[in-house]
Amino acid sequence: MSILNFEILKRGEKTNARAGTIKTRNGDIQTPYFVPVATLGSVRSLDSDDLENLGVQCSLCNTYHLHLKPGDETVKKLGGMHKFMNFPKPLFSDSGGFQAFSLGFGREHDIGKIGFFPGERNGGELAEEIEEKEAAPKFDPKKNLTKITENGVEFKSIYDGSWHFLDAKRSMEIQSNLDSDIIMAFDECTSPLSDYEYTAKSMQRTHNWAEKSLEYHNKEQALYGIIQGSYFEDLRGKSTKFISELPFDGIAIGGSLGNCKQDMHRILDWVIPKLDDRPRHLLGIGDIDDIFECVEQGIDTFDCVSPTRNARRGSLFIAPLSGGSLANKFRINIKGAVYKEDPRPIDPACGCPVCRQYSRAYLRHLLMAGELSYFRLASIHNVHFMLKLMEDIRESIKNGMFLELKKQWLGEAAML
Amino acid sequence: MSILNFEILKRGEKTNARAGTIKTRNGDIQTPYFVPVATLGSVRSLDSDDLENLGVQCSLCNTYHLHLKPGDETVKKLGGMHKFMNFPKPLFSDSGGFQAFSLGFGREHDIGKIGFFPGERNGGELAEEIEEKEAAPKFDPKKNLTKITENGVEFKSIYDGSWHFLDAKRSMEIQSNLDSDIIMAFDECTSPLSDYEYTAKSMQRTHNWAEKSLEYHNKEQALYGIIQGSYFEDLRGKSTKFISELPFDGIAIGGSLGNCKQDMHRILDWVIPKLDDRPRHLLGIGDIDDIFECVEQGIDTFDCVSPTRNARRGSLFIAPLSGGSLANKFRINIKGAVYKEDPRPIDPACGCPVCRQYSRAYLRHLLMAGELSYFRLASIHNVHFMLKLMEDIRESIKNGMFLELKKQWLGEAAML
Numbered sequence: 001m002s003i004l005n006f007e008i009l010k011r012g013e014k015t016n017a018r019a020g021t022i023k024t025r026n027g028d029i030q031t032p033y034f035v036p037v038a039t040l041g042s043v044r045s046l047d048s049d050d051l052e053n054l055g056v057q058c059s060l061c062n063t064y065h066l067h068l069k070p071g072d073e074t075v076k077k078l079g080g081m082h083k084f085m086n087f088p089k090p091l092f093s094d095s096g097g098f099q100a101f102s103l104g105f106g107r108e109h110d111i112g113k114i115g116f117f118p119g120e121r122n123g124g125e126l127a128e129e130i131e132e133k134e135a136a137p138k139f140d141p142k143k144n145l146t147k148i149t150e151n152g153v154e155f156k157s158i159y160d161g162s163w164h165f166l167d168a169k170r171s172m173e174i175q176s177n178l179d180s181d182i183i184m185a186f187d188e189c190t191s192p193l194s195d196y197e198y199t200a201k202s203m204q205r206t207h208n209w210a211e212k213s214l215e216y217h218n219k220e221q222a223l224y225g226i227i228q229g230s231y232f233e234d235l236r237g238k239s240t241k242f243i244s245e246l247p248f249d250g251i252a253i254g255g256s257l258g259n260c261k262q263d264m265h266r267i268l269d270w271v272i273p274k275l276d277d278r279p280r281h282l283l284g285i286g287d288i289d290d291i292f293e294c295v296e297q298g299i300d301t302f303d304c305v306s307p308t309r310n311a312r313r314g315s316l317f318i319a320p321l322s323g324g325s326l327a328n329k330f331r332i333n334i335k336g337a338v339y340k341e342d343p344r345p346i347d348p349a350c351g352c353p354v355c356r357q358y359s360r361a362y363l364r365h366l367l368m369a370g371e372l373s374y375f376r377l378a379s380i381h382n383v384h385f386m387l388k389l390m391e392d393i394r395e396s397i398k399n400g401m402f403l404e405l406k407k408q409w410l411g412e413a414a415m416l
Numbered sequence: 417m418s419i420l421n422f423e424i425l426k427r428g429e430k431t432n433a434r435a436g437t438i439k440t441r442n443g444d445i446q447t448p449y450f451v452p453v454a455t456l457g458s459v460r461s462l463d464s465d466d467l468e469n470l471g472v473q474c475s476l477c478n479t480y481h482l483h484l485k486p487g488d489e490t491v492k493k494l495g496g497m498h499k500f501m502n503f504p505k506p507l508f509s510d511s512g513g514f515q516a517f518s519l520g521f522g523r524e525h526d527i528g529k530i531g532f533f534p535g536e537r538n539g540g541e542l543a544e545e546i547e548e549k550e551a552a553p554k555f556d557p558k559k560n561l562t563k564i565t566e567n568g569v570e571f572k573s574i575y576d577g578s579w580h581f582l583d584a585k586r587s588m589e590i591q592s593n594l595d596s597d598i599i600m601a602f603d604e605c606t607s608p609l610s611d612y613e614y615t616a617k618s619m620q621r622t623h624n625w626a627e628k629s630l631e632y633h634n635k636e637q638a639l640y641g642i643i644q645g646s647y648f649e650d651l652r653g654k655s656t657k658f659i660s661e662l663p664f665d666g667i668a669i670g671g672s673l674g675n676c677k678q679d680m681h682r683i684l685d686w687v688i689p690k691l692d693d694r695p696r697h698l699l700g701i702g703d704i705d706d707i708f709e710c711v712e713q714g715i716d717t718f719d720c721v722s723p724t725r726n727a728r729r730g731s732l733f734i735a736p737l738s739g740g741s742l743a744n745k746f747r748i749n750i751k752g753a754v755y756k757e758d759p760r761p762i763d764p765a766c767g768c769p770v771c772r773q774y775s776r777a778y779l780r781h782l783l784m785a786g787e788l789s790y791f792r793l794a795s796i797h798n799v800h801f802m803l804k805l806m807e808d809i810r811e812s813i814k815n816g817m818f819l820e821l822k823k824q825w826l827g828e829a830a831m832l
Contacts, residue, residue: 070780361494361500362457362501366456369456371457371458373463
C-alpha cells in the first residue's frame with residue numbers, strides 16, 4: 001500500500017469522525033474533504049487557475065465520460081489528465097461503471113430529478129447529464145442503454161449512440177490512460193428499485209470485478225474497492241467483509257444508499273464500524289447536513305457535483321451566520337426578485353473573491369440576463385463555501401469541537 | 417472640455433495614425449485602443465478580475481440593454497456601473513439609439529448574419545443578441561419593433577415585449593444613471609438600404625438630437641457626438657461639419673458604413689480629414705485588417721464584440737508568426753478535427769495565461785463537450801490577443817514603424 005498512505009491525525013471523542021492526511025504521489029489531501037468533481041476534465045465553468053486560487057486539494061474526473069470524449073487514448077497521448085487539464089494535484093477517477101449502469105436503470109426505472117438517491121447524484125445527476133448534452137435528444141430517454149452480463153456492461157454512448165464495452169480490465173486500462181492517482185474498482189451500482197435477488201447477484205458480480213480490478217490495475221495508481229449491497233443489511237455486511245479483506249488502498253461506499261437520508265445513515269452504520277483504518281470515500285454525496293452526519297459516522301472524502309450544479313441553477317450557499325439553515329438547505333435562490341437591488345454579497349460572512357467584489361444584485365442580473373460570467377462566479381462561491389466548511393470541520397475534529405460545530409449548523413435537529 | 421483631455425503623443429509620418437492618451441475622471445486610455453464591450457455589464461464570460469489581469473484599460477456598456485435589464489434606475493441605486501460591475505476604469509456607454517433603431521430596420525430589412533456592416537456589429541450582432549435572449553421567440557423576427565418620430569423612438573423590449581420610449585433627454589438621463597465616463601449623443605443609425613431622402617431626414621434628426629444631448633447631458637460625463645450620413649458623400653460632409661462644430665468632447669463615426677470594407681474606408685476619408693484633434697471613435701468595428709486600416713486613417717478607439725463572440729464560436733486568434741493571415745482572418749477554428757490531439761497552445765507566439773497553460777486539444781475538448789470553462793478561456797485569449805495587437809500598434813506609431821507592422825500583418829495586400 002505504499003502508493004497511498006493515510007495518516008489519521010485525530011479521532012473524534014464521542015464520534016467516529018477522524019481528521020487525517022491521504023498521501024498520494026501527487027500530493028496530500030487533508031481530510032475530511034469534499035472533492036470537487038471535474039466530470040469531463042473541468043470543474044464546470046472553472047479553470048485550473050480557479051482551482052488553485054480556491055485551494056482545491058484534489059479533484060475527481062469521470063471515466064465513462066472521458067472514455068467517450070475526448071477518449072482516454074487521446075488523453076494519454078496528451079500526457080494524462082493532470083497535464084491535459086493543467087491540474088498537478090491528486091486526481092480521483094471513478095470506474096465508469098456507475099454511469100454505464102445508471103444510464104440503464106436510471107432510464108428503465110424512470111429515476112429522475114426527484115432522486116431516489118441522497119445528494120441527487122445518481123438518477124438526478126444522470127438525467128441532468130443527459131439533458132445537458134446536445135446528443136441527448138437523439139435517444140429515447142426511457143430506453144435502457146445498457147446490456148449487463150457477468151463479464152461486464154455493453155452500453156450506448158449518450159453522445160453519439162455508438163456501442164461500447166466496459167469490464168474490470170477495460171476500466172483499469174482507461175483509468176491508467178487517464179493517469180489519475182486514486183482509481184475505483186469496476187462495480188455495478190444497482191437501482192433502489194432492484195429486488196433482493198437481483199441485488200445479490202449484482203453484488204457477486206461487483207465482488208468478482210473487484211478481484212479483477214486488483215489484478216489488472218496499474219500498480220502506480222492507488223485503487224479503492226467499492227462496497228455494494230444496496231439497502232439490504234446482510235448484503236451490505238457480506239460486501240463490507242469481502243471488499244475490506246482485499247488489499248485495496250481505500251474503500252468506497254457505493255449506491256444505492258436507499259430512498260432517504262435515514263436509509264443512508266443506517267447503511268453507513270452497517271458498513272463503517274466493520275472497516276479498518278484505510279481511507280473511506282462516499283460516492284456522490286454532497287448536501288451540507290449529509291456531510292456533517294457522514295463525517296460523524298467516519299467518512300473521509302466525498303465527491304458530488306452539487307456545489308457547481310446548484311450554482312448554475314441560482315442556489316447559492318449561505319452560512320448560519322447569514323441565515324443559512326437546514327430549512328433553506330443553507331442556500332438562497334438568487335433568482336428571487338427580493339435580490340434585484342440587494343447590494344450585499346451572496347453571503348456577508350463569506351470571504352471568497354466573489355463575495356468580496358460583487359453584490360447579489362449584480363449576480364442576479366448576470367443570471368437573469370444569461371451572462372456566462374454568472375456561472376463561474378456562482379461556482380467559485382459555492383466551491384469556496386464547501387471547502388471552507390470542510391476546513392472548519394477538520395479543525396473542529398482536531399480541537400474536539402466537531403459536535404459543537406455540527407450543532408451550530410444543523411441545530412438540535414441533528415439526526416444522529 | 418475639462419472633463420476629458422486628449423493628448424496626442426505622436427503622429428504617423430506618412431499616415432494619419434496617431435498615438436495619444438485620453439484622460440478621463442476614472443483614468444487614462446492609451447490610444448489607439450480597442451475597447452472590449454460589456455453589453456450588459458460583463459465582457460461576456462469574463463469578470464472584473466479577468467479584465468484587471470488582461471490589463472483592459474476601459475470598457476463599453478450598452479444603454480439599450482441596461483435600461484431594460486436590470487434597469488438604469490437599479491444600476492443607479494447600486495452606485496452606477498463602475499461599482500455594479502466592479503470595474504473602476506473608464507467606461508463608455510453608447511446612446512441606445514443604435515439598438516432601438518436597428519432592432520427596427522434590422523428586422524424590416526432582414527439584415528441578418530451576413531452583415532451589411534463591416535465588423536458584423538450591426539445587423540449581425542443584433543440578430544445574435546435576439547437569438548441569445550430567451551425572450552426572443554416571443555416575437556416575430558420580421559416585425560419592426562420601433563416607431564420613429566422627430567422626437568425619438570418608441571421601441572419594444574426584446575426581453576419582454578414591453579414598450580419603451582427613448583429620446584435625447586432620456587438617453588442622457590439613462591447614461592447619467594449608468595454613470596459611465598464617456599457617453600454618446602443620441603442618434604439614429606440608418607440602414608444601408610435606406611435611400612438618400614430617408615437618410616437625409618434621419619441625419620437632420622440626429623443633428624437635432626446632438627444639440628439636445630449637449631443640452632441635457634450630465635456635465636460630469638464626457639459626451640461624444642456621432643456623425644451620420646450613411647454612404648452619401650454630401651451627407652457625410654454635412655454631418656461632419658455640423659457635429660464637429662458642436663462642443664463635444666470627442667467624435668464618433670456611426671453606421672451605416674456602406675456595404676463593404678472599401679465603402680467604409682471611403683466614408684472615413686470623407687470624414688476624418690475634416691476633424692480636429694478631439695478623440696475619434698469608430699463604432700462597432702473590430703476585424704484586424706480594419707483596425708490597421710482605420711488606425712492609419714486616424715481612428716483612436718474602436719469597440720466591437722468580435723473577440724468574445726468569435727471565441728464563443730471557436731474562432732481563436734493567431735498571429736502571423738503562428739500562421740495568421742488575411743486569408744484566414746488571423747483565426748483558427750478550434751472545432752477542427754485536426755486539433756483533437758494538438759498539444760500546442762492556441763497561438764504558440766502568444767503569452768496569455770491560456771496559451772501558457774492549455775493545449776488546443778484541451779480547449780477543443782471543452783468546446784465539443786459544451787464545458788462552460790471553454791468560453792472564458794477562449795475569450796481571455798482573444799481579448800488578450802487584441803489588446804496586445806493594439807499595444808504593438810501604439811508602439812509602432814511611436815517608433816515610426818506603423819506601416820512596417822501593418823505590412824507584417826496584412827502583407828502587400830494592404831488596402832491603402
